Amino acid sequence: MKKLNIAYVGFGKSTNRYHIPYVKIRDHFNISRIVNRTLGKRPEQAVLEANGTVFSTDINDIIQDESIDLVIVVTPGSAHYETSKKLLLGGKNVICDKPLVETLEQAKELVALAKERNLFFMPFQNRRFDSDFLTVKKVLETGYLGNLIDLTVTMDHYRPADASLGENFDGAWYGHGVHLVDQMVSLFGKPETVQYDVRSTRDAVATDDYFSVNLIYKNFRATVQATELAAVSRPKWVIYGSRGTLIKEHVDQQENDLKAGIVPGDEGFGADTPQDFAQLTYYNQNGDRIAKTIPTVSGDYGRVYDSAYNSLVHGEEKLVSDEQILAVIETLENAFK
Incomplete structure (x- = not known):
C-alpha cells in the first residue's frame, strides 16, 4: 500500500484532538512534518519526533519538501485563506480546516487556483x-x-x-x-x-x-x-x-x-x-x-483522510466537491450582506 507523507500547519488543540488520533490508526499516512509559529516541549511533540516527524516554524520548510504529498491547514480561521493560497502556489495538495474562508470570492480564488495547477483542495468537513x-x-x-x-x-x-x-x-x-x-x-x-x-x-x-x-x-x-x-x-x-x-x-x-x-x-x-x-x-x-x-x-x-487518500492515489471524486465548497461559503457569507 502506498503511504502518503503528510504535513500539518498548526499544532494546537484541533490538530491533536480531531486529526492526529485518527491518522495514527491508519497505516497509509506518515506524519512527516509539522509547522507551528512557536515550538514548545509538549509531550505530543516529543512522541511524534521520536517517530520521525520534523518540527519547525517556517511554512517554506513544507513547501520546499518535495516528499510531502498532502498538507493539512489547522491554523486559526483568519489564517486559512492566506495559508492555503501560499501552499497551493507552492504546488501542494491541501486540506483546510473549516470554516474554509470568509467570502465566496476567496473560495472561488482558491478553488480556481487548485484546478489550474491540478491540485487537490478540500475543506475538512469531518x-x-x-x-x-x-x-x-x-x-x-x-x-x-x-x-x-x-x-x-x-x-x-x-x-x-x-x-x-x-x-x-x-x-x-x-x-x-x-x-x-x-x-x-x-x-x-x-x-x-x-x-x-x-x-x-x-x-x-x-x-x-x-x-x-x-x-x-x-x-x-x-x-x-x-x-x-x-x-x-x-x-x-x-x-x-x-x-x-x-x-x-x-x-x-x-x-x-x-x-x-x-x-x-x-x-x-x-x-x-x-x-x-x-x-x-x-x-x-x-x-x-x-x-x-x-x-x-x-x-x-478519519474517513475524511480515507477519502483524500482515495482521491490522490486512486483518482476518486473528492468527498466535498468544488460546487459544494462554494455553495456552503456563499450561504454563510450571505447572512451578513
Missing part, C-alpha cells in the same frame, strides 16, 4: 462522518419517511460566560453553521433561497451566538439552528415526512470521547448507548403505525 448524521442519512435513503416536509438540525450549548468580541467570521454562524450547512448541502445540494436569523444574545456587541436559518428547497424546508444559551438542549434532529417522523435526541459521541482522552481504536470509542438511538415512527403501506428504534451508525472523522 461532520459528514458524525454518527447522528450518518444515521439520519441512512433513514432518509430507506424511504421510511416518505416525501420530506420539514427537517431541523440543532447544535446547542450552554456557555453563558463565553461572549467575545470579533468579526463575523468568529461567530457561531461560521463556527457551528458551517457544519450544519455542509451536511444539508451534501444531502440536498444548494438551497433555492435562505431565510436568516443570526444574532448575539449574550452581549449585544459581541459576535453572534444564535442562529435559526431556513434553507428552502423545492418541496421542503431544512432549518439549521444553534444557541449558546440552551440550559436544556433541543433534539439534535427532528424530521417530518409524508409517512413518518424521525427524532434523534443526542449528538455524536466522538468529540466527548476525545475530550475525555478516549481515542479512535479504543473499545467503544464514539459509540451510542441504546437509549441514545434514534426513534422512528412511520405508517407502512397497509396503514399500520410502526415505531422503531434505529441503532446508531458508527461515526469516524
